[in-house]
Amino acid sequence: MVKLKQISVFLENKSGRLSELTRVLGEHNINIRALSIADTEDFGILRLIVNDPEEAWKVLKERGFTVSETRIIAVEIPDVPGGLAKVLEILEAHAINIEYIYAFVSKSQDNAVVVFRVEDIDNAVKILQEKGFHLLNGEEIY
Amino acid sequence: MIWNLEYESMSRPRLADLQSKRLQEIVAKVHAKVPYYRQKMEEAGIKPEDIRSLDDLVHLPFTTKEDLRENYPFGLFAAPMEEVVRIHASSGTTGKMTVVGYTRNDINIWAQVMARTLACAGGTANDRIQVAYGYGLFTGGLGVHYGAEMMGATVIPISGGNTKRQIQIMKDFAATILACTPSYALYLAEGAAEEGIDPRELPLRAGIFGAEPWSVNMRKEIEEKLGITAIDIYGLSEVIGPGVASECLEQNGLHVFEDHFFVEVVDPETGKQLPPGEKGELVFTTLTKEAFPVIRYRTKDISILYPEPCACGRTMTRMHRILGRTDDMLIIRGINVFPTQIESALLEIGETEPHYMLVVDRQKQLDELEVWVEVSEDLFSDEVRKMEHLESRIKQKIESSLGIGVRVKLVEPKTIPRSEGKAKRVVDRRDIYG
Numbered sequence: 001m002v003k004l005k006q007i008s009v010f011l012e013n014k015s016g017r018l019s020e021l022t023r024v025l026g027e028h029n030i031n032i033r034a035l036s037i038a039d040t041e042d043f044g045i046l047r048l049i050v051n052d053p054e055e056a057w058k059v060l061k062e063r064g065f066t067v068s069e070t071r072i073i074a075v076e077i078p079d080v081p082g083g084l085a086k087v088l089e090i091l092e093a094h095a096i097n098i099e100y101i102y103a104f105v106s107k108s109q110d111n112a113v114v115v116f117r118v119e120d121i122d123n124a125v126k127i128l129q130e131k132g133f134h135l136l137n138g139e140e141i142y
Numbered sequence: 143m144i145w146n147l148e149y150e151s152m153s154r155p156r157l158a159d160l161q162s163k164r165l166q167e168i169v170a171k172v173h174a175k176v177p178y179y180r181q182k183m184e185e186a187g188i189k190p191e192d193i194r195s196l197d198d199l200v201h202l203p204f205t206t207k208e209d210l211r212e213n214y215p216f217g218l219f220a221a222p223m224e225e226v227v228r229i230h231a232s233s234g235t236t237g238k239m240t241v242v243g244y245t246r247n248d249i250n251i252w253a254q255v256m257a258r259t260l261a262c263a264g265g266t267a268n269d270r271i272q273v274a275y276g277y278g279l280f281t282g283g284l285g286v287h288y289g290a291e292m293m294g295a296t297v298i299p300i301s302g303g304n305t306k307r308q309i310q311i312m313k314d315f316a317a318t319i320l321a322c323t324p325s326y327a328l329y330l331a332e333g334a335a336e337e338g339i340d341p342r343e344l345p346l347r348a349g350i351f352g353a354e355p356w357s358v359n360m361r362k363e364i365e366e367k368l369g370i371t372a373i374d375i376y377g378l379s380e381v382i383g384p385g386v387a388s389e390c391l392e393q394n395g396l397h398v399f400e401d402h403f404f405v406e407v408v409d410p411e412t413g414k415q416l417p418p419g420e421k422g423e424l425v426f427t428t429l430t431k432e433a434f435p436v437i438r439y440r441t442k443d444i445s446i447l448y449p450e451p452c453a454c455g456r457t458m459t460r461m462h463r464i465l466g467r468t469d470d471m472l473i474i475r476g477i478n479v480f481p482t483q484i485e486s487a488l489l490e491i492g493e494t495e496p497h498y499m500l501v502v503d504r505q506k507q508l509d510e511l512e513v514w515v516e517v518s519e520d521l522f523s524d525e526v527r528k529m530e531h532l533e534s535r536i537k538q539k540i541e542s543s544l545g546i547g548v549r550v551k552l553v554e555p556k557t558i559p560r561s562e563g564k565a566k567r568v569v570d571r572r573d574i575y576g
Contacts, residue, residue: 008524010522012553040529045529068522
């Protein structure tokens with residue numbers, strides 16, 4: 001399974017919200033593998049890849065956060081100049097729209113890992129795998 | 143100067159006679175011409191003949207905004223449309239407007255009471271009156287305009303907005319009286335300062351300010367910053383528009399123009415008429431209007447009546463400046479806003495009604511309305527683009543329903559305080575009744 005679960009949380013731009021969220025996850029032994037925050041003047045959207053998405057979804061909801069689950073892919077990319085550009089070229093050539101990307105906190109060996117949220121995820125998986133890219137699966141992440 | 147010396151200084155007994163006669167006429171008229179009033183009177187077991195004096199008024203049923211809404215748009219008109227020369231309207235609780243009409247004679251009465259208002263502020267034919275109230279369905283602009291023309295003053299019909307131009311014209315045309323909302327008056331004062339103009343050095347000497355409640359402190363601030371006498375005026379479109387009551391230069395209560403508008407104060411809970419000096423809800427009966435008479439109209443504005451004579455020479459009862467509301471209506475930049483209007487706009491957005499709260503503040507002298515909307519799961523998307531789209535959709539819906547600009551702020555669930563299961567809908571940070 002290479003279509004990974006990502007947890008997204010709605011956060012108001014006010015102090016203490018992010019630290020409370022990470023504390024909740026910590027208390028439940030949930031480890032963050034990758035994260036990104038998209039923010040506007042008033043609010044932010046936190047996106048998380050964690051080791052146990054079901055549990056994270058449950059505990060955050062219990063604490064009153066607005067949470068949603070999205071499917072993303074995590075692509076291993078050679079950690080060399082132009083590495084990311086190659087993947088983007090392929091997606092562009094196949095007219096696959098990217099909603100957003102962000103990078104993993106840790107590297108796997110000599111590769112960087114980049115998260116892609118795309119419109120047509122099945123097509124993206126097929127094309128990238130055909131081109132020989134390694135997409136991380138659930139076991140490698142969780 | 144007193145504009146209608148004969149009426150405005152009439153002895154109380156003579157005034158009571160006049161009112162009594164006019165009341166009987168208007169009751170007979172609405173009974174004959176407006177089926178809705180007739181039906182309400184029949185239900186209450188009242189015939190026009192039963193109203194023989196002012197004391198009998200209490201037997202008549204009240205008229206409320208709901209009655210007006212049920213008869214949208216022209217159901218309560220007592221004159222045929224061919225005699226109606228003007229329509230005005232104000233916003234209602236559920237998006238449906240309150241529509242009022244005027245015959246030529248009504249327009250004339252309105253101009254007279256507005257000329258009285260301007261005279262109350264010391265106005266004469268020599269004045270130049272900058273009308274910065276909005277023109278249009280709102281009664282403010284045209285109400286002052288006709289009164290000023292009747293007085294023979296020079297009208298500058300600039301309407302609302304465009305602060306820079308307001309200041310330029312105030313200076314170049316040497317305006318002497320300003321008519322706008324009190325908050326806009328302060329906004330103009332600040333705007334002038336930014337342009338490097340000291341408004342205290344301009345010929346402007348008085349202002350007639352209304353359409354929203356304002357505090358004693360605010361009056362002090364306006365008078366200091368603009369170097370003028372600030373006069374509080376009162377009115378509502380359901381009764382006629384501006385011109386229902388006005389302070390005189392004594393600045394100690396607003397004279398109600400009682401020969402045209404009979405005023406009562408009632409207990410908002412029981413509807414019982416209260417004696418002078420007691421605080422309650424203002425209720426008006428129009429005594430002379432033809433197209434849109436109202437009988438015992440509940441304003442939901444809270445005030446106190448003082449019938450004692452005034453040093454200015456007018457005998458007309460004075461009402462205290464508005465002390466509050468009996469409902470949750472907000473007045474923002476002179477526009478009536480009901481939380482229920484926002485509720486119905488929000489209902490069109492999500493599948494379930496999101497929790498919301500209104501935060502009203504005065505930034506740089508101008509009212510700002512912020513609508514906080516809790517983001518429930520069915521509204522949430524993890525794409526910023528979609529959330530921003532949601533925000534602007536909510537903004538558009540609310541703005542088209544209210545007719546004023548708002549700022550929408552998306553907030554986390556449960557951040558809006560709830561009291562006894564019902565959310566607290568309004569936080570008003572302005573000090574307007576102080």
